[in-house]
Amino acid sequence: MVAPRRISILGSTGSIGDSTIDLIERDPGSYKVVALTANGNWAKLAEQAKRLKPEMVALAGQAGYADLKAALSGTNIEVAAGPNAVCDAASRPSDWVMAAIVGAAGLAPTLKAVERGAVVGLANKECLVCAGTLFMAAVKARKATLLPVDSEHNAIFQVFDFEQKNKIRRIILTASGGPFRTWSLKDMEKVTPAQAVAHPKWSMGAKISVDSATMMNKGLEVIEAHHLFGLDNDRIDILVHPQSVVHSMVEYCDGSTLAQLGSPDMRTPIAYALGWPQRLNAPVERLDLAKLGSLTFEAPDPIRFPALRLARAALQSGGTAPTILNAANEVAVARFLAGEIGFLDIAAIVEHTMDRVPLQSVSTLEDIMAVDGEARRIARSKNLSAAAE
Numbered sequence: 001m002v003a004p005r006r007i008s009i010l011g012s013t014g015s016i017g018d019s020t021i022d023l024i025e026r027d028p029g030s031y032k033v034v035a036l037t038a039n040g041n042w043a044k045l046a047e048q049a050k051r052l053k054p055e056m057v058a059l060a061g062q063a064g065y066a067d068l069k070a071a072l073s074g075t076n077i078e079v080a081a082g083p084n085a086v087c088d089a090a091s092r093p094s095d096w097v098m099a100a101i102v103g104a105a106g107l108a109p110t111l112k113a114v115e116r117g118a119v120v121g122l123a124n125k126e127c128l129v130c131a132g133t134l135f136m137a138a139v140k141a142r143k144a145t146l147l148p149v150d151s152e153h154n155a156i157f158q159v160f161d162f163e164q165k166n167k168i169r170r171i172i173l174t175a176s177g178g179p180f181r182t183w184s185l186k187d188m189e190k191v192t193p194a195q196a197v198a199h200p201k202w203s204m205g206a207k208i209s210v211d212s213a214t215m216m217n218k219g220l221e222v223i224e225a226h227h228l229f230g231l232d233n234d235r236i237d238i239l240v241h242p243q244s245v246v247h248s249m250v251e252y253c254d255g256s257t258l259a260q261l262g263s264p265d266m267r268t269p270i271a272y273a274l275g276w277p278q279r280l281n282a283p284v285e286r287l288d289l290a291k292l293g294s295l296t297f298e299a300p301d302p303i304r305f306p307a308l309r310l311a312r313a314a315l316q317s318g319g320t321a322p323t324i325l326n327a328a329n330e331v332a333v334a335r336f337l338a339g340e341i342g343f344l345d346i347a348a349i350v351e352h353t354m355d356r357v358p359l360q361s362v363s364t365l366e367d368i369m370a371v372d373g374e375a376r377r378i379a380r381s382k383n384l385s386a387a388a389e
C-alpha cells in the first residue's frame with residue numbers, strides 16, 4: 001500500500017481549482033487533502049471542505065469567516081481567515097501544492113510552498129511575471145520542484161530536452177487568438193465584458209479570459225516561459241492557432257519540431273503535474289484529428305494586440321518592468337470588467353503605467369511589492385473615456 005499523497009490547493013474555488021478537485025475525486029484513495037484556500041467564496045469553500053475533508057481551510061479576507069466557521073462546525077476542520085491565513089495554509093506540510101490563485105496575490109503563498117521544498121504545480125503565471133528572478137532563485141535554493149500547469153508551458157515541459165538545452169533553437173507558444181482574433185480595431189473599441197470573457201475554446205476564470213482576449217495572456221506567457229526554460233525573448237515565438245489543439249512546440253537544431261497535442265481541457269496538464277513523473281488517467285475528450293480535419297496557424301498581429309509588444313518590451317527591459325506590466329494589467333482588467341473603461345483602454349493603461357513608474361533592478365520581495373503597489377496606484381488613477389455604452 002502506498003500512502004496517500006498529501007496535497008494542498010491554493011485557489012481551490014476557481015476554474016483550475018475545480019479541475020484539480022475533479023481529478024482528485026476520481027481517485028480519492030490516492031490523496032489526503034491538507035489545505036484548501038479561497039478569496040471570498042466561503043460557501044463554495046465550505047462545500048468543497050465537506051467533501052474533501054482537508055485539515056484546514058483558509059480565506060484571504062475576513063469577510064465570510066463567521067459563515068465558513070458555522071458551516072464547518074461539528075467537523076474537525078480548522079478554519080482561518082485574513083492576510084496571513086493563505087500563507088499559513090501553503091506553509092503547512094504537504095507533498096504537492098496546486099498554485100491556482102489568480103494574480104500577484106498568489107506570489108507570497110506560492111513562495112511559502114516553494115520555501116519548504118514542495119512539489120508545486122504552477123498555474124499562477126502572474127507570480128513569475130511579477131517576481132520571476134526571485135521566485136526561480138527560491139525554487140533552486142530550496143530544491144523545490146516546479147511543474148508548469150499552464151497548457152503551453154506544460155506542453156513544452158513534456159518535449160523539452162533539459163539535458164541538451166543547447167540543441168534547442170527556439171520554443172513556439174501557441175495562442176488561440178481569443179474571441180476577437182479577426183475583429184477590426186474599430187469593432188474592438190465596443191467590446192463588452194460579457195463578450196471578452198466568452199472564450200471560444202477554453203473555459204477559464206474572468207481575468208485570464210480577458211487576458212486571452214487582449215492577448216496579454218500570451219505576453220505574460222512569454223515572460224513565464226523565459227523564467228521556466230531560461231530562454232531569451234528572441235527564442236520564444238508566438239503562433240496563433242485557433243483550434244487550440246497543438247499546445248506548444250520546441251524546435252531543435254536538427255530541424256525537428258516536437259509538439260504536445262490534446263483537446264483543450266486543463267485536466268490534461270493538471271493530471272500531468274499531479275502524477276509526475278507518472279502519467280495518470282484523465283477523463284478528457286480524446287483527440288480525433290480526422291474529425292477535426294485541419295489545423296491552422298497564423299502570425300499574431302501586434303497592431304491590433306499591442307499587449308504583445310508591451311510584454312516583450314517589459315521582458316527586454318528587465319528589472320521591475322514585468323512587475324509594473326503585470327500590476328497595471330490586473331488593475332486595468334478589473335476596471336474593464338467593472339465597466340469603467342473600454343477594451344482598448346486596457347493596453348493603454350498598461351503602457352501609461354509603464355511609462356511612469358521608474359525601473360529598478362529587482363532585489364527583495366518587499367521592493368517588488370512596493371513597485372507593484374505604485375503601479376496599481378497609477379493604473380487606478382488614470383482617467384479614460386467611459387466604456388462604450
Ligand code: NAD
Nearest residue numbers: 011013014015016038039060101102105123124125204205
Ligand atoms: P479563477 O478566477 O477561476 O480562480 C482564482 C482563485 O484564486 C479562486 O479560488 C479565488 O478565490 C482565488 N483568489 C482570487 N483572489 C485572491 C486573493 N487576493 N487572495 C487569495 N486567493 C485569491 O482563476 P483561474 O482561471 O482558475 O486561474 C487561476 C490561475 O491559473 C491564474 O493565474 C491563471 O492565469 C492560471 N491559468 C488558468 C487557466 C485556466 O484554464 N483557468 C489556464 C492556464 C493558467
Ligand code: MG
Nearest residue numbers: 150151152221
Ligand atoms: Mg496558457
